Amino acid sequence: MKTLAAFIRALPKTETHLHIEGALPYELLLREWPGRYPADPAFRRRDYRYETFPDFERILLDHALPWFTTPERYHEAARVMFARQAAENIRYVETSFHLPVTLFAGIPGPEIIDAIRSAAPAGLEVRVFTGMLRSDYATPLRATIDALHTWEHLAGVDLHGFERMPTEAWSAPVWARARAAGKVTKCHAGEFDGPERVREAIEQLGVRRIQHGVRAIEDPAVLALARDTGTTFDVCPISNVGLRVAPSIHGHPLRRLLQAGIRCTVSTDDPLCFANTILEEYGALAQELNFTADELAQVARNGWEVASVSAETRRARIAEIDRLLAAQTAAS
Secondary structure: OOOHHHHHHHOOEEEEEEEOHHHOOHHHHHHHOOOOOOOOOHHHOOOOOOOOHHHHHHHHHHHHOOOOOOHHHHHHHHHHHHHHHHHOOEEEEEEEEEOOHHHHOOOOHHHHHHHHHOOOOOOOEEEEEEEEOOOHHHOOOHHHHHHHHHOOOOOEEEEOOOOOOOOOOOHHHHHHHHHHOOOEEEEEEOOOOOHHHHHHHHHOOOOOEEEEOHHHHHOHHHHHHHHHOOOEEEEOHHHHHHOOOOOOOOOOOHHHHHHOOOEEEEOOEOHHHHOOOHHHHHHHHHHHOOOOHHHHHHHHHHHHHHOOOOHHHHHHHHHHHHHHHHHHHHHO
8 A cells, every 4th residue: 555655755746825935945044154053952842832933034034034135045045945845745835925025135036036946847837926014004115015016927916924913905006906917815813813813814805715714713704704615725834833822733624624525725834933844734634633545635636726827837737636546546
């Protein structure tokens, strides 16, 4: 019988919730500044739990911001990151960069996008998003935010950061303009705040891509809203455990979300801070939540169902998943 680990590796996978600053390969820091960073910091160990979101954010920024100072640095980080993903048979990636970096580092956003896109190896399709805080419109970023819908190679926009900040009135018009220009709109919701933020993102911002969304499990009406609107939750189980959103993988609500009819994908979120990979995410579902090959195949299919790819590519990838599942089932 083909092992489940081999089946997971063979699946053509997607990653649809990945912050590029939070995905900085840690070895690049060790190489660039020998002795400045410990080889095995506690926060990258699997049993580490962040006390609060601000603690997590501080560690992420303390490590990421010294690196991301030029387009070349974005390209190098993306090159290493994408090579690692390709080795795991990830074939489609949606990654976002933090829009305030355009102020911190003085790098025009389109240059960041080009630097990331040009790092993709053959066989890996990459879509670049930008993410911003709910408060960023009150900063010098306002003019940049108002122009995002005109950026040719920008795949979409995302609201991220500390979720308990209010979603301000500027957001909905900006998100609507982005969609009208053919961009994909996302929002972080239902992670550190409750299911009402998922409802807000769907009804007020008009998004159909929720980053996390796991706390929607607390409200059947919000689950029904997400299901009926065809909203996808881009879920990050290991991140949810590390940030105390879920008590453990065993206690994670992913299966219950899927059973409620919610399309869910699986991603790593910020592997700089969690030292996780897609193979480990799928493996944890198999080992700790007892996901079957059929359930794992459905997670992989879900990623291709929402991927910004041609209809031909979508059909081919889903057919490949179905063939692998049939072979796995026959061998069991």
